Amino acid sequence: AVETEDLAKYYVMGPVTVRALDGVSVKIRRSEYLSIMGPSGSGKTTFFNMVGGLDRPTRGKVFIDEVDIASLDAYELAWLRAKKIGYIFQTFNLIPVLTAMENVTLPMVFTGVEREERLRRAREMLTRVGLGERLDHKPGELSGGQQQRVAIARALVNDPVIVLADEPTGNLDLHTGLEIINLLKTLNTEKKVTIINATHDLKMIDVSDRIFWLRDGKIERIETRAEV
Amino acid sequence: AVETEDLAKYYVMGPVTVRALDGVSVKIRRSEYLSIMGPSGSGKTTFFNMVGGLDRPTRGKVFIDEVDIASLDAYELAWLRAKKIGYIFQTFNLIPVLTAMENVTLPMVFTGVEREERLRRAREMLTRVGLGERLDHKPGELSGGQQQRVAIARALVNDPVIVLADEPTGNLDLHTGLEIINLLKTLNTEKKVTIINATHDLKMIDVSDRIFWLRDGKIERIETRAEV
Numbered sequence: 001a002v003e004t005e006d007l008a009k010y011y012v013m014g015p016v017t018v019r020a021l022d023g024v025s026v027k028i029r030r031s032e033y034l035s036i037m038g039p040s041g042s043g044k045t046t047f048f049n050m051v052g053g054l055d056r057p058t059r060g061k062v063f064i065d066e067v068d069i070a071s072l073d074a075y076e077l078a079w080l081r082a083k084k085i086g087y088i089f090q091t092f093n094l095i096p097v098l099t100a101m102e103n104v105t106l107p108m109v110f111t112g113v114e115r116e117e118r119l120r121r122a123r124e125m126l127t128r129v130g131l132g133e134r135l136d137h138k139p140g141e142l143s144g145g146q147q148q149r150v151a152i153a154r155a156l157v158n159d160p161v162i163v164l165a166d167e168p169t170g171n172l173d174l175h176t177g178l179e180i181i182n183l184l185k186t187l188n189t190e191k192k193v194t195i196i197n198a199t200h201d202l203k204m205i206d207v208s209d210r211i212f213w214l215r216d217g218k219i220e221r222i223e224t225r226a227e228v
Numbered sequence: 229a230v231e232t233e234d235l236a237k238y239y240v241m242g243p244v245t246v247r248a249l250d251g252v253s254v255k256i257r258r259s260e261y262l263s264i265m266g267p268s269g270s271g272k273t274t275f276f277n278m279v280g281g282l283d284r285p286t287r288g289k290v291f292i293d294e295v296d297i298a299s300l301d302a303y304e305l306a307w308l309r310a311k312k313i314g315y316i317f318q319t320f321n322l323i324p325v326l327t328a329m330e331n332v333t334l335p336m337v338f339t340g341v342e343r344e345e346r347l348r349r350a351r352e353m354l355t356r357v358g359l360g361e362r363l364d365h366k367p368g369e370l371s372g373g374q375q376q377r378v379a380i381a382r383a384l385v386n387d388p389v390i391v392l393a394d395e396p397t398g399n400l401d402l403h404t405g406l407e408i409i410n411l412l413k414t415l416n417t418e419k420k421v422t423i424i425n426a427t428h429d430l431k432m433i434d435v436s437d438r439i440f441w442l443r444d445g446k447i448e449r450i451e452t453r454a455e456v
């Protein structure tokens with residue numbers, strides 16, 4: 001589903017070069033449930049930004065379903081992202097002037113879903129993440145974990161085949177966190193969605209097929225669930 | 229150190245009233261290490277906003293060192309907050325156009341600390357949270373957990389007597405999270421700082437003197453470390 005070849009991202013800051021990613025070559029299979037773990041600052045979000053096509057690498061390639069995303073023009077890339085990838089941002093990135101419902105329906109406007117269907121799907125997804133009574137709240141009228149769940153709902157409504165979840169449970173209590181992990185695992189087993197998590201949450205380990213451990217922009221080791 | 233009397237915060241949204249806090253009366257002792265836990269949306273951040281004087285309650289009182297903060301004018305409240313309280317926000321609230329160093333020195337400008345001393349303290353605190361090599365990065369050039377640690381450093385540089393930490397480890401890996409918990413615990417035991425955490429992180433339990441469990445805006449139960 002997703003493959004990277006010597007993926008690197010460097011930030012030059014005067015005399016210093018920060019190696020956010022420093023040569024990552026991995027293959028993530030279709031319908032895999034993968035977790036990427038590692039210290040704060042080790043490159044997880046940067047890896048996501050490269051794989052999600054949100055930013056260009058300094059070196060190396062990203063393939064999504066065999067397509068080298070660097071070969072796509074801006075429109076093709078935007079279409080690929082909207083149709084295939086659901087991105088749950090570590091910092092939520094909700095639109096402050098829109099309600100939860102409006103934030104969640106927005107991606108479906110872009111992919112041409114009918115209005116009735118948009119409202120139905122948004123309401124259903126927000127209810128599934130426990131926000132059925134917060135539909136008309138704007139982000140500033142929601143708790144941290146509620147904002148996180150709006151971001152999760154938004155990533156899932158276009159039926160993506162790949163979900164990039166960056167710290168999806170970071171602001172959630174144990175119980176709500178388990179509900180979200182269950183939701184992702186169900187999408188994975190029932191709908192064959194490829195789930196790629198960047199996470200510090202050790203609860204993710206039990207449901208992951210494999211775990212990539214990142215350190216200083218490199219893959220330190222890869223474990224299978226059996227080994228952990 | 230901190231006392232609340234029938235503290236309540238209601239948000240009226242058309243026909244619906246959201247009871248974010250619904251009558252909380254608690255006494256938090258000087259030099260206590262307290263954790264407030266509870267489901268996402270149960271009122272932890274709202275409790276902090278009331279106690280930290282960032283917003284006014286719908287009903288009830290907040291006392292900081294015996295002073296009813298509703299009796300303070302805007303200037304007195306701002307001064308109290310700057311001198312006595314260090315606030316670590318769940319959503320960081322860093323200033324995007326300022327570097328880590330500039331974000332951390334800002335509170336000290338307000339309390340009249342000399343420039344040399346400001347730079348010394350900021351550098352020291354950022355190093356203590358592991359960001360010694362990120363001093364000149366702006367928030368957008370930092371990872372999620374690094375931004376969180378800048379917010380932590382900023383809250384501690386004015387030597388507060390009370391720290392309100394809202395999910396301080398939410399974006400941190402196990403190792404870095406333990407370092408932050410150790411830092412807070414050290415401030416507590418060595419400098420007698422009152423630490424009040426809102427958190428989902430079960431690692432906080434071991435170092436807490438007491439734990440308040442919130443549900444639907446009310447205190448459900450209070451436990452001591454011995455009982456947990």
Ligand SMILES: Nc1ncnc2c1ncn2[C@@H]1O[C@H](COP(=O)(O)OP(=O)(O)OP(=O)(O)O)[C@@H](O)[C@H]1O
Nearest residue numbers: 141143144145146239248268269270271272273274
């Ligand atoms: N401005 C607002 N208008 C309406 N409702 C609000 C507003 N701010 C907060 N709320 C509601 O108040 C409740 C408590 O919010 P709060 O942010 O205190 O929860 P929390 O315990 O910090 O949750 P989390 O663990 O997710 O951070 C939530 O249900 C939220 O939707």
Ligand SMILES: Nc1ncnc2c1ncn2[C@@H]1O[C@H](COP(=O)(O)OP(=O)(O)OP(=O)(O)O)[C@@H](O)[C@H]1O
Nearest residue numbers: 011020040041042043044045046369371372373374
């Ligand atoms: N725009 C930038 N300019 C300079 N350095 C950057 C920039 N963006 C990220 N970095 C650095 O790249 C490294 C990797 O960042 P990244 O956000 O990928 O880490 P992460 O693994 O997601 O961390 P966390 O667990 O804290 O979210 C960090 O050390 C960070 O300081």
Ligand SMILES: [Mg+2]
Nearest residue numbers: 045090371372
């Ligand atoms: Mg990150």
Ligand SMILES: [Mg+2]
Nearest residue numbers: 143144273318
């Ligand atoms: Mg909160």
